[in-house]
Amino acid sequence: MYGGRARHGRTGADVCDEGVLDRYSGGATPPSGTNGTATSTNEGIGPISYAQHTQHSTRARATAGARGARRRAGRGAWTALVATGLAAGITLAAAPAQAATQGPGQDGPGYSTRIIGGSDSTEAYPFVVSLQKERDGDPNSHACGGTLIAPDWVLTAAHCLSTEKLNDPAQYHVRVGSLDRTEGGTVAQVEKFVVHPEWKYYEDHEDGQDVGLIKLAEKVEKTPAPLATTKPQPGDTVKATGWGYTSAADDDPKQLPVKHQEVDLPVLDPSTPRCNSTPEDGDAWGIAEGDFCVDNTDGKVGTCGGDSGAPGLIKVAGRWEVAGLNSRGVGECATAADIFTSVADHHDWITSVIG
Template identity: 30%
Template sequence: VQPMINMLLYKSVTLLTVLFIGTTLGQNSTTSVDSSQNHTLSEFVVGGGDAGPTPYQASLQRHKSHFCGGTIIDSRWILTAAHCLSELRPSDVTVLVGTTQLSRGGFRLRADQFFQHPSWDRTKALNDIGLVRIKGLMLTMRGKVEKATFGGDFVRSGTEATVTGWGGTRQNGGPLSDKLQFVRVRVLGEQDCQARLSNIGPMHICTFSREGQGVCGGDSGGPLASADGTVIGVVSFGVGYPPDKGCAAGLPDGFARVSHFNSWIRDTMKSRRFG
């Protein structure tokens, strides 16, 4: 499992890793998943329920074990959090797409190259956004593997959104869920979030539902989607305070605001599509 980031967001911080789903691929890059395989499950969304088809969701895996989520945004590209790619080599990572269950169905893609935002600051969770380029091309399969619409306009306070992931489902983390989970949340205004957390700026989205609902370990890198399905955020961090309350403890969850990084994402995909 990817080491968690140390972030100076509150006196006591619980860092979290989040995830999501995907597509069918070209033969050179894909391997179908044997439903009899055993997976080491990590953690997922707290206080949510089983998600329906989420064809842009992806699971980043090492040794066939989930550690972070991601979003399919192009035939060769997965959007995720920069911290999910830290201290790993592309050859260590496969991407599972085309399923809402870790233990059955879907296809595995091989990672080819990682790109972390050049201004990513792991200590303050700034610019926590990254891209995984896969080997070969994914083939879309309607309802199973599709690229997401991403970015969009600046998301305003009060917007309803949905987080999906396979992370911990209990406030103390607990086991990973085999089935993709979802929870509905509401976007907080920047000032409201700054009143509760430090180092929050226009590059972030904060969300809150209620105590007992939110992201947890294993959710990092996964999508936050608006009501029309546009991916507006990438799971970056969750905060537990006091420490013994763990995940979804009554403070906002933090996401990289995708619209803030549209230019970097598109420029990177265009300039590094091949080679």
């Protein structure tokens, strides 16, 4: 998260950490009999399900295909790395493991940089989550943000969990309830990933429904965040949070901040032109049904790669509720509006999955 991010220049359009995840690119056709709901389990039998990959929409894309991969807020530095082993088309199983409190991780260069127009979080958020995996010798490299919404369920963006296929849950773990992504909180293993049945992965645009769930292998003793039941309205303020890049020039996961960042952003009317398109990419990454849009104040403040899946918070009756999931930017980091998936719009699906 920062002001002045360059989300286009990466290789996808979500705000995950693109250099951190390994994306499946084998071009395989989804197996027959799969439906739109993609889940990855530890059952050890049968093919992994796909989110159906259908024909691209007719949105104006300009150079979105080349630039878009960085637009997805959470894919950022992870997009180039998400699913080693998926190309073989094998069944993926998450090894059972107990949740455990972990010690400090490894620091790297660039961690002291703060978001432009934002700051290190000082208030405890027991529900904040860093989705992590091993990368380049770092066992706790940050992939995406998330929110604990039940003792054994984490809410995040679908693009953090899947491309043409679901990522292997066995490669991931989460750190819950720490403002430092390298230490503290509780570390838990992942049992399975679930993505919304209407979400579909596209290289060069986003059609919405960018919401997914992570089932943990064991319950954690942290306070979950309540789900918002009303959508933020124009003029409201949403607190964007995460561990995303703090400079437009950053593109290496080692440059992601260690300390959790936050910034207040105003909600825009969905008809606002900057919520819908840019001259460079048309409406490829604009607002869709089930989303809301926040402004990047003065073109200097906003979210970026590594912030995908992280919560947009609103305070209701003195408590924080998760109102949105960081999905993507309409344009370059902190120069265009940001798009969040609305939790209220997906409340029924979320609760139907977690029970």
